[in-house]
Each structure stands twice: as structure tokens, then as C-alpha cells.
Amino acid sequence: MVNSDRLWTRIQELSLIGQTSDNGVTRFAYTDIEKEAYEKVKHYMQEAGLQVTYDSIGNLIGTLPGADNLPTILLGSHIDTVPNGGKFDGSLGVLTAIEVLQSLQEQNIKLNHPVKVIAFKDEEGSRFGFGMIGSLAVAGNLKADHLQWKDANGISVHDAMVKHGYDPNKIQEAKMDNIKLYLELHIEQGKVLEKENVPVGVVTGIAGPLWLKFSLKGEAEHAGATPMNQRKDPLVAASLIISETEKLAKKYEHAVATVGTLSLTPGGVNVIPGSVEFTIDIRDINEEILDQLEKEIRDYASKVVEERGIHMSIVELQKIAPVLCSSTIQETIQESIAELRFPVISLPSGAGHDGMQFKDSFPIGMIFVRSQDGISHNPKEFTSKEDVKIGAETMLLTLSKLDQR
Template identity: 80%
Template sequence: MVNSNRLWSRIHELSSIGQTPDNGVTRFSYTDVEHEANEQVKKYMEEAGLEVTFDAVGNVIGTLPGSKDLPAILLGSHLDTVPNGGKFDGSLGVLTAIEVVQSLQEQNIHLNHPVKVIAFKDEEGSRFGFGMIGSLAVAGNLQKEDLQRKDANGVSLHDAMIKQGYSPENILEARMDDVKLYLELHIEQGKVLEKENVPVGVVTGIAGPLWLKFSLIGQAEHAGATPMNQRKDPLVAASLIISETEKLAKKYENAVATVGTISLAPGGVNVIPGSVEFTIDIRDVKEELRDQLEKEIKDYAATITAEREIDLSIEDLQRVAPVLCSNEIQNTIKESIADQGYPVISLPSGAGHDGMQFKDRFPVGMIFVRSQHGISHNPQEFTTKEDAKAGAETMLKTVCKLDKE
């Protein structure tokens, strides 16, 4: 049994770090606020009997030795948030993994495999425009050119790492090889489990996020002196592309496409914009369908901008392949859910998660817990104490079963 009171207390204690006026949480990567959260989680890990280290990119790693010389079971999630996000996204997964290990220790249950609990750096991508920095490093896929990406204030990822005391020159050392599997618990961030009235479910696969940045350059001119038929207005062209993106995405069963940021210049009330930039996030659990939607959006954008004499460039910010969860791990999670008397619900994840980076490295599994009203990335994000406990019990049982296999 897990200690649900301890887990619940830690969820709320951790959420006070980076708390916003309306009870949300803002913790961007490589900031003093996130550093404070890292130190708090390090304390929890040490209380659970874990040996704690920080790797070259700043992932917090707690290790519990196994009784045999075997590959490690890797558990974890992330601590960073979107702007004014919720207290459960990411953090619940890290804290649940710690609780599972601490409960095993307290109940004198010794595993054959070592367990590593990890709090990944920057899953959300809120600061530098691309996410999963920590899991990319663990997978061995973080590139040195990635370190030159800059935040809104012009600070590079490389320099941000240095400021927080990490070692970007040694990113290859963050790669993990001796791993049996990766298991993560996360809030669903949707309404499937709520609709089915069950607290916990098993994830079948993770939709791959594709992030694109569209840059449109027209001609900035006087808003009053330039006739409508003589304008090269990139904002109008952008609005047409954005509208068509929604229409195209709706043709697909599981695809989604979202414009999350937009900016224009020069930004005067009486000036026709000269340039516009916006991002589109495209996802589907099937890579070929996601890529087909991408092509349709790009083709439409090329047609509209050519007609309006607007210069168009499109940059890939992130392209992550969808990941199917291991059948073996799924079956074990199902058994652990059924052991508690709950109906077994299987569902895909539309949101991306750190486990996606391990597609070609080692098996991945995920447990979802119910999200109230499906709200996430929002201060109103909420999972009940009872549902958090059900998820933690499921992870505990699953880890014990997988350790024996």
C-alpha cells in the first residue's frame, strides 16, 4: 500500500514553488524557481532512501539498488510547467514514482532490478520553444546545435545550463543504456476516464507532436493611405492559413492542429503589419496521417501566400514520432488495475510525454489517472486524492510484477 496522505501533501507542497496569484504554477526550465523545485524533489528522494545525482543537463535522478545486477526500471516525469499551469501535470508522475519506491522500502520489499526515479528537464518546451530536453539527453538524442536555441530574452539553452551549474559540454554523458523499461504515471489531460467513471487507465500509445513555425513577410505601410487592393498584408494571409488549418484537421479522426503563438511587427494601430510569425502544433497517433495533414497545411499556405505576394518560410521546431506502448507493460498494468477491482480502460495519449524519446531504446509504458473535466495546463487542473492513490497503487503493483518478469 502507498501512503496517499504523504503523496497528497507533497503534491501541494511542491505546487507552492512557482505558485501564481490564481493558484496556478509557473516553473520554466533552468530558472531559480525550477532549481528550488529540484532541491525539494531531491529532499523527497533522499527521504525515500534514494541516492540522488544530477546529470549533465540537470535531470534529477534517484537510484535504489536492486538485489541483482540487472538493467534498471526507470520511473519518472517532469517538474517544469507551461505558463500558469496546474499542480498535477508532470509533478504527480515524479512524486508518485518517489512514493512507490518509499512504500517498497517501508514494506521491506526488495526488487531484483535497480529502480531509477527521474525528474526530467523541460518536457513542456515553454522557455526555449522545444521540449523534452531531459529525456532527449537520456535517450542520447540531444544535439549540440539544440543548445544554441534561445528564449524570449535571447538567453541560449547552453548559457542557461551553465548559469544553473550544469555541464552542456558533457551532454552525451546523460545517455542511459542499462535500462529494462520506462514507466510513467500522468494525469490524462482529457475526459475519457471521467466519462467512463474510472480512476485509472492504461495508455496504448502517444501521439507524436510536430511543431512548425510559419514566418510571413509582406509590406508594412500606412493603414490609411494604402488602398485595399494594393496591400501585401501578411496578417490576413496568416488568418486564412489558421482558419484552413482547423478545417483540414477536422477531416481526420484523431488528428489535432493548434496555433499556440502568434506575433506581428511593427505592431502599430495605424500600420499594416510587415511580418507575422505563428506556430502550429500537429498531432496524430499515426505518423503517416499526421504528416499528410502537415502537407495539406503547407500546400495551402504556399498557395495563399503566392496569391498575395507574401514571402513564406516554414521551420521545423520539433518533430517527434508517435510511440506505441509495450504490449507486455500494457498487459501488466491491466492486471494491476483489475487487481484493485476497477474496470480496465485502454486509451491513447493525445499529449506528448518524455517516454516518446525512448521509442528505439527500450520499452515504454504509461498509466493515466482521471482528470477532472479534462482540464490541464490551467490552474483549475485537478485530480482527486483518491484517484492519485489508485494510480500510485497501480504503479506499485506494476513495478513489482515487471520486476519478476
């Protein structure tokens, strides 16, 4: 089985890189902090006896060779974070994959297939507002246009890559071929497993995230001198749209819609706002429902701004179709959980993951590990050492079974 003490120690060590004052973690893509974290993970991969390299965009890859004539099994997750996030999101998947391969080698258990552990670049999208850069590249779908997205300081993905020694003209070299499957372990980031009192679960599919940016323009005027019936206040219009978005999402069983950013100008206490920008993150496991909810939000927003004389533009920042996990991989995970004598729970993922990028390339599967109180993207994010161990042992058994099939 796995060395749970070693895995737990690595989780704690990695969390110190980018640690915030309240024990959260902030690690953004193409920063010195992230580079330090990658070098730490690189060291862990080398300790595990893996052949380690960075690809053309900065994904960190550790390889355990197998038979040359067999396709590669891909394991992994990410080590970047949201602002002041937790220590388990993403990192647990990378470190568990490393631990599984190290434990197998220490027990002289040979796998037939080559296996690669990959720490994907910028899954969260926290810096540039555009996520899954690394997995997009591995799928062969990262385009030059994607590299023009900019952070809050006006630095583009392109320029950040160049600064850290990567060539934006070689992004297609990161594409991987001859992959048998992709398997990822991740914290649940929800309360289903905790409610069912089980440590691990089988992911049935991943809800598709749709990110929209709304820009509303009205007229900035004096707050005291402008009568209420003569105002073109984009913030009031935005508040109506935001409120209705919540109501619309609640109509559907698994749909969620979240306003995550909101800004207004000029921002004076005695000035009616002239412009407002906000984002809406819409998700559902069913693509038809996702599309229907988007239409309803757009239709309502159009009605509001027309009634109030507000100019509106909507930009689609990102749209990824929902993805179903491979039935074969699901069944194999179920067998592994049953072998460890735990109840088998299957559930969808409301959060997006790198595996979504591979839906047209090769089969994917995911293992969820219980999250305390369902908290994630927060310094309070926590998964117990015992649950981490059970998750790792589930992954080891699953990998071993998939290697034989």
C-alpha cells in the first residue's frame, strides 16, 4: 500500500510555498512562487524514481517507463491555486499520483503501461481569467489567441511564458498522443461524501463551466442632483440581473450560477456609477440545461437594460462542454473501493477539472476524496490524513487494475 506519512508530509511542505497570513495558499501561473512549487514537486518526482521534464508550456511531467508498444496512462492534476485558496485542491492529486508510483516501485510491482504524472499549468485561471492552459495544450487545443489574455497588470500569457523561459511558438509541442486514459484524484469540494459518511467516491461526470462577462454602460451623474426617474444607473440594472440569475438557476436540480467578480466606475460615494462589469459562472452536468439557463439569463438581462436605457455587451470568456467519465474506469474505481471495504458512492462533479479537455482524445476517470464541511477555495479547506490515505490506496488499486485491462 502507500506511505501515507510521506504523502501527508509532502502536502504540508508544498503548502508552505505561497502560504498566506491565515494559512491559505496563493500560487498563480508563471510566477516565481509557482516556479518554486514546481521545483519542489520535481524533487518529489525524482525521489519517486521518475524521469522528469517540463514540456513546451511549462507542464511538469514525471514518467515511469513501461512497454514501448503500449499507450501511456496519464495521472495528474494542478498545483496552482485561487487567491488565498487551500492546500489540497489540485495538489493532492499530483502528490498522490507521485506517491502511488513510488509505492509501487518500492514494492517491486511492475506496471505494463508507461505512466506519466503531470502537474498541469494554470488550471484555476486565477491570474489571467482563463484556465486549464496546461491541459488545453496537452489536448492540442491551446491556440495563439489564448496567449493574448492578460492579468490585472496588463501582462499577457504570452509575455509571462517568455519571461519564464517558454516559447509561445512551440505550444503545439505539448500535445500528447498515444494515451490510454487519464485518471485524477481530487478533493470533492462538496458535502455529498461527508453526508453519506464515506471517504471516497466515483465521479460520473464533470459539469461544464460557462464564464460570461457582462459590461453595462449608463451615465455617471451627480448623486444628489439627478432625480430618480432620470437616471441610467447600470449598477441597479446589474443588481436585477444578478438577483434573477439566482432564481433561474434554482429551477434546475444540478445547475449553479455564480457572480464572482463585480466592479464599477467611477466609484465615488456621491456619483451614480457610469459603468459596471461583472462575471457569471454557469454550470450543469447536462449541456442542454446549461444552454437553456444561459439563454434565460441573457434574455432577462436584455429586457432589463432595454427598459432602463443601458448599453450592454456580453463576452464569453470560456465555455467547456460537460464531460462524462468512462464507464469502464468508473467500474474499476468501484471495484477498488469495494475491495477496500467501503460503500460505493457515485456523484457528479460541479467543479471543472483538467480532464474535461480530453473528452475528444481519450477516456477519463476521477476519484473524489471527502472534504470537511465541503469547504474549498478557502484556507479552511481540509481532508483528513486517513481519508487521504484511503484515496491514495483507491488510486493505487485502480491504476493496477486499469494497467491490466
